[in-house]
Amino acid sequence: MRVRTLHPWTVTPQEAMAIQLTLRSQLRLYGSGPFATVAGIDVAYDKRSKLMFAGIVVMNGDGREELDCATATATAEFPYIPGLLSFREIPTVVKAWKQLRTRPDCLICDGHGLAHPRRFGLACHLGLLLERPSIGCAKSRLVGTYQEPRKRRGSMAPLMDQDEQIGVVLRTKDGVTPVFVSQGDRISLDAAVQTILATCCGYRLPEPQRRAHLLVTKMRLAAQA
Numbered sequence: 001m002r003v004r005t006l007h008p009w010t011v012t013p014q015e016a017m018a019i020q021l022t023l024r025s026q027l028r029l030y031g032s033g034p035f036a037t038v039a040g041i042d043v044a045y046d047k048r049s050k051l052m053f054a055g056i057v058v059m060n061g062d063g064r065e066e067l068d069c070a071t072a073t074a075t076a077e078f079p080y081i082p083g084l085l086s087f088r089e090i091p092t093v094v095k096a097w098k099q100l101r102t103r104p105d106c107l108i109c110d111g112h113g114l115a116h117p118r119r120f121g122l123a124c125h126l127g128l129l130l131e132r133p134s135i136g137c138a139k140s141r142l143v144g145t146y147q148e149p150r151k152r153r154g155s156m157a158p159l160m161d162q163d164e165q166i167g168v169v170l171r172t173k174d175g176v177t178p179v180f181v182s183q184g185d186r187i188s189l190d191a192a193v194q195t196i197l198a199t200c201c202g203y204r205l206p207e208p209q210r211r212a213h214l215l216v217t218k219m220r221l222a223a224q225a
Contacts, residue, residue, distance in 0.1 A: 001103060004129050009091055013079070016087045020120040027124055029114070031133050031187040033195050035061050039104035040208025041126070043089045044216035046223050050076045053223070054092040055215035058102045063199035063207030068102035071219060082142065083117050086125035097130065106195060107134040107184065108209045112142050113192075115159055115167040115182035123184030134184030135192040136167070137209055141180055151175050154197060168193060172200045179204065 007019050037058055044053045051073060058068040072095035078088040089111075112121035113136030121142070127134025141159070146169045149155040153174050159167040159182070167182030170193060183192050199206035205213065 001097060001100065002131065003094055003097065004131065006129060009087065010077070011087065013081055013084060016078075016084050017118065020118045020125075023128060024118065024120040024124065026128055027120075028186050029183050029188065032191045033061075033106065033133075033187075034198065035105040035133070035195060037061065037067060037102060037104045038063070038106045038108060038195065038199055038206070038208050040108050040110075040206060040210065040212035041093055042110040042209060042212040042216050043092065044220040045076070046220055049223070051223060052076050052089065052092045053216045053219040054089070054096045055212045055219070056093070056096045056100060057208050057211040057215060058100065058104045059199070059208045059211070061198065063201050066211065068100055069211075069215065070096040070099035071215065072096035072099070073219070073223075083121075085111060086122040089122065090126060090129065093126065094129070104132065106187070107132050108137050108196070108199070108206050109134060109184065110137065110139075110209055110213065112136040112138050112180065113167070113182035113184035115142060115144055115180055117143050119166070121182070121184075123182070127185030133186040133191075135187060135195060136180070136182040136184055137196055137206060138180040139205075149178055156193065165189075170196060172196065172204055172206075173202065176204045
């Protein structure tokens with residue numbers, strides 16, 4: 001599957017930040033679902049060996065049927081710097097992406113999209129690179145302020161950075177800690193929220209993302225055995 005060449009990957013942190021600031025103008029923050037197929041993407045690390053394990057799980061649009069999966073392993077070349085994780089993780093994700101047999105219509109990334117200091121998180125970077133609608137679904141906040149949403153599934157609150165809304169804090173299951181949802185590329189915020197809710201099947205995380213997390217965790221534990 002096609003992967004765009006947007007920039008070199010062997011760069012300094014300062015060069016990486018400049019690339020983010022340049023590429024964010026190319027984002028298309030509109031587009032709607034529903035999507036027939038959705039991919040969950042996650043990366044795990046073995047801190048002892050600097051190995052990274054990328055996993056992609058493709059499911060149907062309601063998160064009930066797994067259609068395809070792919071994995072890749074590589075050594076981390078870029079340092080761990082919050083806000084620059086795409087430069088560390090994406091090269092390994094792309095290795096897994098090229099092994100997929102099923103072309104997903106939308107990507108759910110374990111990380112942020114617009115909810116990022118430079119408005120260009122992992123989901124933005126990956127969506128632009130792979131030319132797919134992409135969503136950031138993070139378990140913790142990187143930037144912004146919010147009020148806790150109500151306890152019922154589907155409740156949400158704006159995630160704000162000063163006067164700018166950069167995402168939502170979304171309750172995906174009654175009484176469970178919310179997730180941080182933001183646009184990546186080629187999707188509206190409303191469509192991103194609806195896609196996350198449509199693929200949540202009784203757990204906090206959307207099922208494609210949850211399965212990708214289980215996949216890379218299994219790989220990491222096997223490498224440590």
